[in-house]
Amino acid sequence: MADIAILGFGTVGGGVTEVIERAQGCVPGSSGCGGPRVKYILDIRDFPGSPWADRIVRDINVILEDPDVKVVCETMGGKEPAFSFTKAALERGKSVCTSNKELVDAFGPELTQVAKAHGCSYLFEASVGGGIPLLRTLRDSCRHEDITSVVGILNGTCNYILTKMDREGMDFADALRQAQENGFAERNPDADVKGPDTARKLAILASLISGRRVRYEQVPCQGITEVSVADLKAAKARGRAIKLLGICQRDPRTGDLSVMTAPCLVPADNPLYGVNDVFNGVLVHGGCVDDLMFYGRGAGRMPTASAVVADVLECLKNAGHTVENGLPEPDNTITPVPFTSGLPGGIELL
Amino acid sequence: MADIAILGFGTVGGGVTEVIERAQGCVPGSSGCGGPRVKYILDIRDFPGSPWADRIVRDINVILEDPDVKVVCETMGGKEPAFSFTKAALERGKSVCTSNKELVDAFGPELTQVAKAHGCSYLFEASVGGGIPLLRTLRDSCRHEDITSVVGILNGTCNYILTKMDREGMDFADALRQAQENGFAERNPDADVKGPDTARKLAILASLISGRRVRYEQVPCQGITEVSVADLKAAKARGRAIKLLGICQRDPRTGDLSVMTAPCLVPADNPLYGVNDVFNGVLVHGGCVDDLMFYGRGAGRMPTASAVVADVLECLKNAGHTVENGLPEPDNTITPVPFTSGLPGGIELL
Incomplete structure (x- = not known):
């Protein structure tokens, strides 16, 4: 088991919890997918009655300061605070997987450098083509x-x-x-x-x-x-x-x-x-x-979340080193x- | 540079030499593909005038006994001698990449066990769907x-x-x-x-x-x-x-x-x-x-060879350990x- 955190409990973030739950059984024959476990969900809202209500936190520092959290899913969208939270997580050696194409477009190369400097990964399969396994395929x-x-x-x-x-x-x-x-x-x-x-x-x-x-x-x-x-x-x-x-x-x-x-x-x-x-x-x-x-x-809760989870599993499999994401140097x-x-x-x- | 050998200089085997040559420049941005180099081509025929004529060998042992050869491409087809050659290469810790669906169907699980026991890989992207990146995508x-x-x-x-x-x-x-x-x-x-x-x-x-x-x-x-x-x-x-x-x-x-x-x-x-x-x-x-x-x-010289080369690059990237290929245990x-x-x-x- 590996602990993960989700930033933003909206459509995609909610989907990530569901995909991870379904994946606990794992497809037979595809070994190596020791199931990730959702430890925290960052959101400013309350979710009374949600089975995930006890995971909700309001303070990003709870996540950043927990050494057990190895991977963070950024499913907030937009530039801020997504950029600051992503950068802070990467600087602490936590890999970040995102569906946020706006952020990848604006700061992907910079964030990739931060990931490389800290031995973790910045992956964004879900940002293009939703559930289609496209970016990893182009890369690998x-x-x-x-x-x-x-x-x-x-x-x-x-x-x-x-x-x-x-x-x-x-x-x-x-x-x-x-x-x-x-x-x-x-x-x-x-x-x-x-x-x-x-x-x-x-x-x-x-x-x-x-x-x-x-x-x-x-x-x-x-x-x-x-x-x-x-x-x-x-x-x-x-x-x-x-x-x-x-x-x-x-x-x-x-x-x-x-x-x-x-x-x-x-x-x-x-x-x-x-x-x-x-x-x-x-x-x-x-x-x-x-x-x-x-x-x-190319969109939708479960397909997009499935692509985020594929990235999470890749980060877990490659714990301790940076998965090459194919983005160029910033300049x-x-x-x-x-x-x-x-x-x-x-x-x-x- | 990493040395590789090709078993069978037919349509697909010939394509592999060509894809590898073209890939030496590498797609910009996709780092990590230190170019493989074709050291030997096993075939019983002569290829006078071929630019690859000096790589042709007749004896599999030349390949098996050369510790520089890290990956073998089995593009012979059929069950024998493809099976014996594949097994012998895996037993010496050389990964094998193949387009041979007949062999994968008949002995894939057994050969996968041999690969695991010797810390190398048995991959077969090219055996299904030719150039379509399908098996790796299902797996990863x-x-x-x-x-x-x-x-x-x-x-x-x-x-x-x-x-x-x-x-x-x-x-x-x-x-x-x-x-x-x-x-x-x-x-x-x-x-x-x-x-x-x-x-x-x-x-x-x-x-x-x-x-x-x-x-x-x-x-x-x-x-x-x-x-x-x-x-x-x-x-x-x-x-x-x-x-x-x-x-x-x-x-x-x-x-x-x-x-x-x-x-x-x-x-x-x-x-x-x-x-x-x-x-x-x-x-x-x-x-x-x-x-x-x-x-x-789904077929053809260059697309099929491209899939073989994708496997070669994955083996080189994962040198020293076994890439999970998704096949079940033999029994x-x-x-x-x-x-x-x-x-x-x-x-x-x-």
């Missing part, structure tokens, strides 16, 4: 691949809305309202429908495949608010689907990198064509392996260049 | 998931033939001939079109997700030789595609396991529906993460039960 299975492009449907809310509009001829506003009613969109949906959520995830992916730092602010970003039912019909007549894509293309000779978030036309023979509803899909092109596509739930930056030679995978701009 | 990212089903398009030859028949109205014999002309089918195509190749891969997957030993001979197996253009047309009229699937279903309460290889009807909302041509796709359902799908080239067997509650993912038997 594709490290020798010269990856030349990553194209992703990275926002489940937008994909749900576009699927509704396409299948039911519903206009954007109605589809958004239905997404909100079904809990697939926030009350303020801008981060999803205007593209920044996709751009953040793409910036992380671009940094990982290039080994150079790309920030969210460097990603030209257009959302789906202007997409009409007429656009979808016209696309369909040409055998195309409209998807909000994050696209990163890398020239293997020069190292030039191009990045973009925009609604695009996806041809029927592209494996992203059939990725519908709230699902995400990420198409990766490697020099040896050719096309790979990873598909799954190893790159300025993306415009797309000049067309988009990968037969994709066109809408 | 899904170890805490209660996986209840795996459904795979696992044979690229069959998928190519079915796609041709569907799109061009070509009958089975003609499509097979074209596959053979294009190098996608062997002269003796039985292992592909009659299903055993799929059944072997499914048996490996079933063993990994259940932690119990399932052998190829236990998988009821039907191929695609009886599928007609009329079947494909009738399926399409119902919004279905016909795919040769390997299916494994696991009851999480009882642990009961059902396995099968058969041509099936796949509904349009199943992510396997759009997996065409020589591509493979594997749909995995986990208790927390829900549906995941992995897509890529931890299970007798599969028939499917009783329908197939997963809306799939029906043809």
Whole structure:
């Protein structure tokens, strides 16, 4: 048993407790997963009646000062106090696993340095593609691949809305309202429908495949608010689907990198064509392996929490040393260049 | 630099030399991949003019007795001498990475025990799904998931033939001939079109997700030789595609396991529906993460070699200890039960 702490008992944080509970039995045959145990949950709220009420603490120092806590799950979101808490935990040699893409985008390289300096790890599988095992796979299975492009449907809310509009001829506003009613969109949906959520995830992916730092602010970003039912019909007549894509293309000779978030036309023979509803899909092109596509739930309590827990188990397995997370040094930056030679995978701009 | 040896300089073995050469530069940002160097290639043939001619050896003992060789790639195929060579290498503490599904199916658990006893690893990512990073992902990212089903398009030859028949109205014999002309089918195509190749891969997957030993001979197996253009047309009229699937279903309460290889009807909302041509796709359902799908080239020189090299890099990174490969103990067997509650993912038997 290894003690862990969860920062933020919201949707994902609550999911982490549940995934860990279910995992106590462990899948037979996958040994080595000595079960983690949730010792503390940091939250400012009360949770009377919750079976986890006795784990709630209000003071981060309780967690920071307990040497038994080996791994901290940061599921608070936002920059502060998530950044300060993460940094403090890493400085005490506690690994941090997060679903917080905003923090990874803004300070991931810096936090990775802190982790390295203190012999622990900073992992963020859940920050991109929700439950899809994507970042670990790029890191562990594709490290020798010269990856030349990553194209992703990275926002489940937008994909749900576009699927509704396409299948039911519903206009954007109605589809958004239905997404909100079904809990697939926030009350303020801008981060999803205007593209920044996709751009953040793409910036992380671009940094990982290039080994150079790309920030969210460097990603030209257009959302789906202007997409009409007429656009979808016209696309369909040409055998195309409209998807909000994050696209990163890398020239293997020069190292030039191009990045973009925009609604695009996806041809029927592209494996992203059939990725519908709230699902995400990420198409990766490697020099040896050719096309790979990873598909799954890009959001939601249990899938996202499952990705956090996969990171927790990796930290526990590698206790005492730093798991390489693939992020570049903080000052190893790159300025993306415009797309000049067309988009990968037969994709066109809408 | 770490010395490696390749057993068998055929399609995959030759690809391994090429992938390793290309990987010397390494993807920027993915550190830790100190390049492996091919010291020996075991083959009974001569390769005059090949840039690798000076590495060719005829005697396995040259490799076994060289303490510099840390990892051996077994890309010979078949049971013997692959089994004896693998066992001898493991007994000398050399890790073995293989694409040989026949050997993994027949003796994987036994060879895994030998590896454990000698502090080295036996890995076989390339044996299922070709270049798709599947086995490592199930092991490292899904170890805490209660996986209840795996459904795979696992044979690229069959998928190519079915796609041709569907799109061009070509009958089975003609499509097979074209596959053979294009190098996608062997002269003796039985292992592909009659299903055993799929059944072997499914048996490996079933063993990994259940932690119990399932052998190829236990998988009821039907191929695609009886599928007609009329079947494909009738399926399409119902919004279905016909795919040769390997299916494994696991009851999480009882642990009961059902396995099968058969041509099936796949509904349009199943992510396997759009997996065409020589591509493979594997749909995995986990208790927390829900549906995941992995897509890529299931065969071919470079994709398969890429998977072998991913294993080589993992062995080098974990030099001196055994990488858990997820296979059960040799005598931890299970007798599969028939499917009783329908197939997963809306799939029906043809």
